[in-house]
Amino acid sequence: xxxxxxxxxxxSFLTLNSFAQNNGGEIHGDFDLNMQSYQEDEIIxxxxxxxxxxxxxxxxxxxxKGDFTAGLRYESYLNALxxxxxxxxxxxxxxxxxxxxxxxxxxxxxxxxxxxxSGLIFRSYENKGLGADNAMDGxxxxxxxxxxxxLKTFIGxxxxxxxxxxxxxxxxDAEVNLNEALNLESKTKIIxxxxxxxxFQADINPKFKLPQNVAAYSTRLNIINGGWNYSGEYAVxxxxxxxxxxxxxxxxxxxxxxxxxxxxSKRGFGIVAEMHRVDHMEFRSERAxxxxxxxxxxxTLTKQHTxxxxxxxxxxxxxxxxxxxxIDVFYKIKKGSLLGGKYGTKLIFNFSRINALNVGSSxxxxxxxxxxxxxxxxxxxxxxxxxxxxxxxxxxKKIRATGVIAKQSYNKDVLEGKTPGTYGIVxxxxxxxxxxYKIKKGxxxxxxxxxxxxxxxxxxxxMGLAEYTISPHxxxxxxxxxxxxNHEISKQLHYVNINFGYLKGANRIEIGYGKKRAGIxxxxxxxxxxxxxxxxxxxxxSSF
Amino acid sequence: MKNIITLxxxxxxxxxxxxxxxxxxxxxxxxxxIDTNTYVKKILIExxxxxxxxxxxxxxxxxxxxxxxxxxxxxxxxxxxSKTFARPYPSSQAPNYQYDFRTKWGKEWDDLFGISGIGLxxxxxxxxxxxxEHRLGKDEWLARVISELEKEIDFGISITTNMTGDEGVIxxxxxxxxxxxxxxxxxxxxxESNIINWQKDGAEDVENYEHNHALRSxxxxxxxxxxxxxxxADKIEKxxxxxxxxxxxxxxxxxxxxxxxxxxxxxxxxxxxxxxxxYIFDNTTQEILQVEEAHLNK
Numbered sequence: 114x115x116x117x118x119x120x121x122x123x124x125s126f127l128t129l130n131s132f133a134q135n136n137g138g139e140i141h142g143d144f145d146l147n148m149q150s151y152q153e154d155e156i157i158x159x160x161x162x163x164x165x166x167x168x169x170x171x172x173x174x175x176x177x178k179g180d181f182t183a184g185l186r187y188e189s190y191l192n193a194l195x196x197x198x199x200x201x202x203x204x205x206x207x208x209x210x211x212x213x214x215x216x217x218x219x220x221x222x223x224x225x226x227x228x229x230x231s232g233l234i235f236r237s238y239e240n241k242g243l244g245a246d247n248a249m250d251g252x253x254x255x256x257x258x259x260x261x262x263x264l265k266t267f268i269g270x271x272x273x274x275x276x277x278x279x280x281x282x283x284x285x286d287a288e289v290n291l292n293e294a295l296n297l298e299s300k301t302k303i304i305x306x307x308x309x310x311x312x313f314q315a316d317i318n319p320k321f322k323l324p325q326n327v328a329a330y331s332t333r334l335n336i337i338n339g340g341w342n343y344s345g346e347y348a349v350x351x352x353x354x355x356x357x358x359x360x361x362x363x364x365x366x367x368x369x370x371x372x373x374x375x376x377x378s379k380r381g382f383g384i385v386a387e388m389h390r391v392d393h394m395e396f397r398s399e400r401a402x403x404x405x406x407x408x409x410x411x412x413t414l415t416k417q418h419t420x421x422x423x424x425x426x427x428x429x430x431x432x433x434x435x436x437x438x439x440i441d442v443f444y445k446i447k448k449g450s451l452l453g454g455k456y457g458t459k460l461i462f463n464f465s466r467i468n469a470l471n472v473g474s475s476x477x478x479x480x481x482x483x484x485x486x487x488x489x490x491x492x493x494x495x496x497x498x499x500x501x502x503x504x505x506x507x508x509x510k511k512i513r514a515t516g517v518i519a520k521q522s523y524n525k526d527v528l529e530g531k532t533p534g535t536y537g538i539v540x541x542x543x544x545x546x547x548x549x550y551k552i553k554k555g556x557x558x559x560x561x562x563x564x565x566x567x568x569x570x571x572x573x574x575x576m577g578l579a580e581y582t583i584s585p586h587x588x589x590x591x592x593x594x595x596x597x598x599n600h601e602i603s604k605q606l607h608y609v610n611i612n613f614g615y616l617k618g619a620n621r622i623e624i625g626y627g628k629k630r631a632g633i634x635x636x637x638x639x640x641x642x643x644x645x646x647x648x649x650x651x652x653x654x655s656s657f
Numbered sequence: 658m659k660n661i662i663t664l665x666x667x668x669x670x671x672x673x674x675x676x677x678x679x680x681x682x683x684x685x686x687x688x689x690x691i692d693t694n695t696y697v698k699k700i701l702i703e704x705x706x707x708x709x710x711x712x713x714x715x716x717x718x719x720x721x722x723x724x725x726x727x728x729x730x731x732x733x734x735x736x737x738x739s740k741t742f743a744r745p746y747p748s749s750q751a752p753n754y755q756y757d758f759r760t761k762w763g764k765e766w767d768d769l770f771g772i773s774g775i776g777l778x779x780x781x782x783x784x785x786x787x788x789x790e791h792r793l794g795k796d797e798w799l800a801r802v803i804s805e806l807e808k809e810i811d812f813g814i815s816i817t818t819n820m821t822g823d824e825g826v827i828x829x830x831x832x833x834x835x836x837x838x839x840x841x842x843x844x845x846x847x848x849e850s851n852i853i854n855w856q857k858d859g860a861e862d863v864e865n866y867e868h869n870h871a872l873r874s875x876x877x878x879x880x881x882x883x884x885x886x887x888x889x890a891d892k893i894e895k896x897x898x899x900x901x902x903x904x905x906x907x908x909x910x911x912x913x914x915x916x917x918x919x920x921x922x923x924x925x926x927x928x929x930x931x932x933x934x935x936y937i938f939d940n941t942t943q944e945i946l947q948v949e950e951a952h953l954n955k
Contacts, residue, residue, distance in 0.1 A: 199771055200789050275789065279800075311674055317803055319726055322681050328674030352677055355796040358722035362715060362796070365681055401796035479680050530776075532711045533860045
């Protein structure tokens with residue numbers, strides 16, 4: 114049935130395409146290919162692929178004419194890269210849509226991505242790095258009846274790999290910009306929003322009463338005044354047991370999440386103070402507690418590091434329960450001052466801490482009821498802590514330098530879903546130096562030196578990276594990660610990677626070779642395990 | 658018009674919510690397990706597990722709960738797999754987790770179906786959905802079981818055993834119930850229940866955990882017939898000799914020499930707790946079409 118709909122859609126799309134050639138409109142697209150060879154490497158635990166090479170590729174095509182758009186995405190996994198779930202297999206067109214806007218009403222049919230508020234109750238998105246794609250297939254309407262009032266409603270099923278989950282998802286959201294709606298001239302801007310999402314799935318459980326319609330709702334508020342910005346959202350998910358046949362497997366408790374953020378910024382200075390509390394708030398497109406069904410998103414409350422050793426132990430948001438706080442301070446030391454020098458100096462300080470809820474998340478069944486304290490920090494199990502300072506300095510016209518020093522605590526058992534007590538908390542101290550030297554116009558060398566000192570986990574690491582860029586076409590990079598502090602001498606290994614790339618116009622080609630360690634890769638607090646690998650890689654991206 | 662549509666959507670959403678009040682457990686007495694003395698659809702739940710997998714006992718309890726509802730139509734098999742969750746601990750940590758439940762065939766099936774690669778516990782219901790939708794979390798088992806129970810059967814399997822001590826003969830009789838064409842295999846396995854040993858259960862280390870349905874050995878995996886045409890009322894008999902000591906030693910050697918970080922501690926079989934599981938699967942789709950279980954010493 115899905116294939117039949119897809120083929121009909123493609124036919125319509127091709128017809129539109131030929132129509133477009135004669136009547137205007139624009140067609141744009143982008144292509145992405147990632148190919149890798151996999152050789153066995155027993156020392157790092159890398160497995161060979163039976164296929165020798167694995168390949169992921171995507172092509173997006175979008176047609177636009179006036180207020181009408183249509184598009185599709187072709188996906189190819191022959192077979193999927195090892196760090197992808199192998200349920201992605203084969204070729205297909207899992208994403209196709211058509212949309213038009215008339216008199217303020219936007220109608221979308223087919224696939225779409227959508228988010229309610231911050232995503233606490235609903236987010237459908239795709240991230241190729243994570244291998245995540247929970248695109249909706251259905252209908253979405255957006256409408257602005259009055260200035261400053263934005264309404265949307267949608268219905269559909271959520272994608273899981275090349276099929277769709279069992280549940281039917283219905284959602285609606287209203288956002289009101291009070292200043293726009295009431296024509297207020299006030300310096301204070303207020304935006305309020307209310308979202309509702311409901312999932313239907315039939316109750317087939319012969320032993321337990323299950324809600325067939327599970328609702329979640331959220332209220333949000335954003336106040337902006339000059340350099341101040343407050344943003345807060347509170348969400349509740351009603352009873353959502355997984356439908357087990359065992360009493361302990363079914364949790365009927367309500368879930369809730371609160372996030373609150375206060376920002377102040379002015380020229381050369383900014384501060385962000387945030388907190389969030391999450392309790393039993395994973396919302397899924399099917400009752401089963403499997404990651405591919407997750408349809409909401411709790412934004413992470415820790416800094417998203419880009420330097421390799423800073424991101425070696427990343428924080429994954431625990432949607433079933435955590436309490437976290439974060440503070441981020443940005444300050445620029447003025448030019449001409451003692452510390453600022455000729456170009457000024459930028460400082461970014463960040464602190465975050467995440468811990469468990471008191472005696473775990475909310476639980477309710479016939480035998481047990483538990484609601485954790487609203488705020489409890491002292492004595493609770495630590496999940497993650499990060500305190501770091503980043504200094505950015507332009508030394509002269511040719512040299513720029515970034516230095517980072519950080520201290521992190523990482524609960525490996527909880528954040529990686531390991532058996533409690535296996536690894537405990539990994540304490541690490543990290544230092545980074547990143548120096549960029551412009552040899553002459555278009556020729557730049559960049560050196561990264563990184564050091565991570567730790568007793569737990571895999572012990573200490575060093576990393577060096579040298580990158581040479583000849584703008585605008587070429588770049589070359591060589592990198593070595595050395596796990597010199599591993600407690601197992603046989604695992605004190607070098608992970609060397611060599612990459613070079615060529616860019617011309619809208620095309621980019623990158624070829625690499627090297628060893629990658631097994632680890633955790635995260636985007637915005639959503640994480641996946643990545644297996645170790647050894648082999649060549651080829652990445653091509655292109656757009657038109 | 659558009660305002661009405663939007664308003665309607667909001668009303669729909671607001672009313673689309675069921676709040677269930679306790680008691681949550683309902684009387685399921687109206688479900689009477691059907692008479693399994695005649696041929697009925699039976700289902701194999703393959704539960705891929707490991708003794709240091711903290712969430713795996715919840716899956717084992719789900720399997721038992723499904724069995725409690727649907728009786729002998731549900732046949733379980735626990736396959737201990739992976740280095741991460743099923744390896745025995747080093748002897749320096751004795752007595753915790755010293756046993757090696759892993760088998761050569763558990764690993765082969767785990768590699769083929771890719772279960773532990775995406776995390777344990779995980780399972781299959783009659784291997785339905787292969788190659789993309791066969792791996793199911795425990796919360797997905799019930800729905801798949803219910804849909805499987807609706808299917809008609811083309812095969813009836815009966816098992817007879819004749820054991821003396823560690824040795825004996827197992828006979829599998831397959832009766833064809835409809836005229837069918839296909840490429841089918843008959844698989845015969847041994848499993849053991851009531852094995853008391855260590856198991857991680859949540860944060861607890863349970864010393865006296867009862868391991869059930871643990872796969873011990875694969876006795877046969879061959880074509881059901883040399884022909885692909887099957888005629889209703891035909892009967893196919895397969896007889897196989899077993900020597901438990903030899904099979905047990907095979908597992909000990911496998912653990913000692915082949916399994917990752919194994920220790921050879923895979924013996925101590927108790928024939929009185931062992932079962933024969935025989936199933937027929939479609940070689941094209943991997944779907945298990947019928948399965949039967951009988952005590953080894955019956």
